[in-house]
Amino acid sequence: MTRFRPGILFGTLTLALLMALSGCSMSPESEAGPRSAPETLQATLDKWWLRGDIPAVVVGITHSDGRTWLGVSGTPERAGPVAVTTDARFRIASITKVFVAVVVLQMVEEGKLGLDDPLSRHLTDYPTRGVTIRQLLNHTSGIPNYSMSDDFNKNLLNDRERRWTTAEILALVKDKEPDFAPGTDYSYSNTDYILLGEVIGKIAGRSWAQEIRDRILRPLNLDSTHVAGSERVPQPVVPGYFDADNDGYVENIETGGPWPALETSEGPAGAIVSTASDLLAFGDALFRGRLVSEPVLRAMVAEGAYHPRFSNYGLGVEILRPDYRTTIWGHGGFLPGFKSALWYIPSRDAIIVVLANDARANPADLAELLMRDLPVRGVGS
Numbered sequence: 454m455t456r457f458r459p460g461i462l463f464g465t466l467t468l469a470l471l472m473a474l475s476g477c478s479m480s481p482e483s484e485a486g487p488r489s490a491p492e493t494l495q496a497t498l499d500k501w502w503l504r505g506d507i508p509a510v511v512v513g514i515t516h517s518d519g520r521t522w523l524g525v526s527g528t529p530e531r532a533g534p535v536a537v538t539t540d541a542r543f544r545i546a547s548i549t550k551v552f553v554a555v556v557v558l559q560m561v562e563e564g565k566l567g568l569d570d571p572l573s574r575h576l577t578d579y580p581t582r583g584v585t586i587r588q589l590l591n592h593t594s595g596i597p598n599y600s601m602s603d604d605f606n607k608n609l610l611n612d613r614e615r616r617w618t619t620a621e622i623l624a625l626v627k628d629k630e631p632d633f634a635p636g637t638d639y640s641y642s643n644t645d646y647i648l649l650g651e652v653i654g655k656i657a658g659r660s661w662a663q664e665i666r667d668r669i670l671r672p673l674n675l676d677s678t679h680v681a682g683s684e685r686v687p688q689p690v691v692p693g694y695f696d697a698d699n700d701g702y703v704e705n706i707e708t709g710g711p712w713p714a715l716e717t718s719e720g721p722a723g724a725i726v727s728t729a730s731d732l733l734a735f736g737d738a739l740f741r742g743r744l745v746s747e748p749v750l751r752a753m754v755a756e757g758a759y760h761p762r763f764s765n766y767g768l769g770v771e772i773l774r775p776d777y778r779t780t781i782w783g784h785g786g787f788l789p790g791f792k793s794a795l796w797y798i799p800s801r802d803a804i805i806v807v808l809a810n811d812a813r814a815n816p817a818d819l820a821e822l823l824m825r826d827l828p829v830r831g832v833g834s
Contacts, residue, residue, distance in 0.1 A: 489826035491522050491524075493826055494512075494514065494522055494826060495524050497819075497822050497823055497826060498512050498524045498526050498823070501526075501819045501822060502526035505811075505815070505819075506811075507526075507527060507809050507810070507813075507814045508527050508528060508529065508530065508531040508532075508533075508692065508694055508811055509526070509528055509529050509537035509541065509809070510525070510526050510527055510807065510808065510809045510810075510814070510819070511523070511524070511537060511539060511541055511729045511806075511807075511808045512524045512525070512805070512807050512808075512819070512823065513729035513730060513732065513733040513804075513805070513806040514733075514803060514804065514805050514806075514827070515733045515803060516803055516827070517801065517802035517828075517830065521730075521733060523539040524539075525537045525539055525541075529541065529691040529692050529810065530692055530705070531692075531694065531705070539728075539729060539730065540677065540728055540730065541691045541728065541808075542677065542689070542690045542726050542727065542728055543690060543691060543726065543727065543728070543793060543809075544681070544690055544693065544725075544726055544786075544788050544790070545725050545726065545727050545786050545791075545793045545795075546719075546785075546786025546787050546788040546792075547723050547785065547786040547787065548725070548727075548732065549721065549724055549725040549786070550646050550721070550722065550723070550769050550784060551739070551770060551783075551784050551795070552665050552669055552725060553646055553649055553650060553721045553769065554590055554649075554753065554769020554770070555669060555745060555769070556653055556664050556665055556668055557590065557653065557769075558745050558749050558752075558753065558768065558769075559668060559744070559745060560653070560656055560657075561749070562745065562746060562749060565656050566586060566652065566656060567586065568585070568586050568587040568590075568752075568768075569585050569586070570586050571584070571585055572584045572585065572586065572589065572652070575652045575655050575656065576651055576652060576655065579627065579648065581594070581596070581635075582631065582634075582635065584596065584635045585635070585636075586649075586652065587768070588635050588636055589645040589648055589649050589652075590645070590768040591639075591757055591766055591768055591769075592639055592640060592641050592642055592645055592766055593636050593637075593638065593640075593757065593759065594631075594635055594645050595631035595632045595633040595634060595635050595637070595640065596626065596631060596632070596645060596648070597629045597631070597632055597642065597644065598626075598640070598641065598642040598643050598644055599622055599647070600643045600718075600722070602625065605625065606789075609712075609718065609789070610706065612714055613712055613715075614713050614714065615713060615714045615717075616682075616713045616714070616717045617714065617717040619647060619650070619651060619720065622718060622720070623644070623647065623648075626644055638759050639757070639760060639766065643719075643722035644722075646721045646722040647720055647721060647722055649661075649721060653721075661720075661721050662683035665680060665725075666684070669735065673738055675731040675734060675735060676731075677727060677728040677730070677731050678725060678726070678727040678728070678731045678732075678735075679726050679727075680724055680725055680726075681711070681712075681725065681726045682711075682713060682715075682716025682717040682719070682720065682724050683716075686711070689710065690726055691707070691810045692705040692707050692810060693705065693706055693788075693790020693791050693812075694706070694790055694810060694812065695789040695790045696812070696813075697789065703811060703812070705790070706789055715788065715789070723786065728808075732795050732806040733804055733806055735795075736783070736795055736796075736797055736804040740782060740797040740804065752767070753767050753768045753769060754770055754772055755767050755768075762774075763775075767782075769784075770782050770783065770784060771783060771784050771785065773817075775820075775821045776821060779798065780798075781797070781798055782796070782797045782799065783795045783796040783797055785816065788812075789812060790810060790812055791808075791809070791810055791811075791812065792809045792811065792812060792813075792814040792815070792816050793807065793808050793809070793816055794807045794816035794817050796820050798824055798827070800829050801824065801828065801829060801830065802830055803824075803827050805820045807819050807820050807823075
């Protein structure tokens with residue numbers, strides 16, 4: 454049993470009294486310091502990069518007053534001669550799902566589909582056993598995740614030029630038993646968003662990628678964001694490091710050109726390529742109410758059942774409390790060679806983007822460290 458010495462207890466109480474008398478607060482939501490300077494943010498980034506042994510990381514922050522800061526550490530090629538730049542293109546992986554969710558919810562607002570529509574109303578070729586649009590968005594459908602197969606993932610490297618069709622992807626799980634009855638549990642499944650891409654295409658009469666371009670990318674001038682596999686990416690993504698052969702060492706598995714097998718199999722579950730600046734602009738537009746209405750945004754970030762206390766999933770958006778108290782809205786991403794995070798912190802009214810080109814990276818860890826440097830609304834601002 455832990456014992457407290459009287460001197461330590463007295464010192465703690467004295468500190469609390471002094472802070473109270475000086476107008477300071479020991480409340481967790483008031484621990485943020487004054488508005489952080491760029492050099493402070495860069496120092497946090499550099500220290501994290503050095504300790505994490507990550508080839509390259511690009512960070513973007515939009516403050517509550519609209520100011521934007523971009524920072525970089527490292528080189529695209531491990532120990533390479535050229536520093537990474539703020540306009541480097543990364544595979545953002547599952548952050549793609551937020552773009553897809555926005556398009557679906559815009560269609561809901563337009564009356565073109567309903568959240569509780571059965572999927573079978575829009576797609577007749579896939580036996581979904583009562584699954585609804587809402588359950589696809591929040592991963593409570595019970596439909597198995599096609600990307601969990603080891604053989605499938607190995608083939609992404611062994612047959613890089615293969616172009617997967619949606620029918621081929623869905624065939625991987627079409628005859629499998631559901632993980633659970635729809636709406637009775639939660640299980641993250643890329644298949645859910647493959648199906649949502651098909652729903653978008655069915656309603657719009659054209660591809661989900663075209664809808665994302667016309668509804669989000671073009672209006673927001675996200676000129677450095679592209680749906681890989683569906684449209685040409687004008688500049689190559691940075692190298693991506695991943696231990697593909699399980700020998701304990703990561704290797705660059707990017708070629709500098711397209712990767713059809715990865716891009717077409719990920720599709721609406723994770724195919725977008727983007728930059729930190731573009732993701733900041735997207736996050737700003739979404740979480741500050743320019744892409745969907747306030748009621749729809751509230752629905753996106755509403756917490757559901759079947760989750761642990763500090764982690765949840767809304768309609769295409771993760772709801773996290775990484776320090777067990779501060780609420781985060783956003784999404785993370787993982788693909789072979791890449792890790793990413795897009796966060797909006799309501800208590801700071803700030804957006805953080807972290808893009809790293811190593812599958813071992815932990816962008817959420819860096820995002821949390823940077824978050825600590827940002828002032829809480831009304832405190833130190």
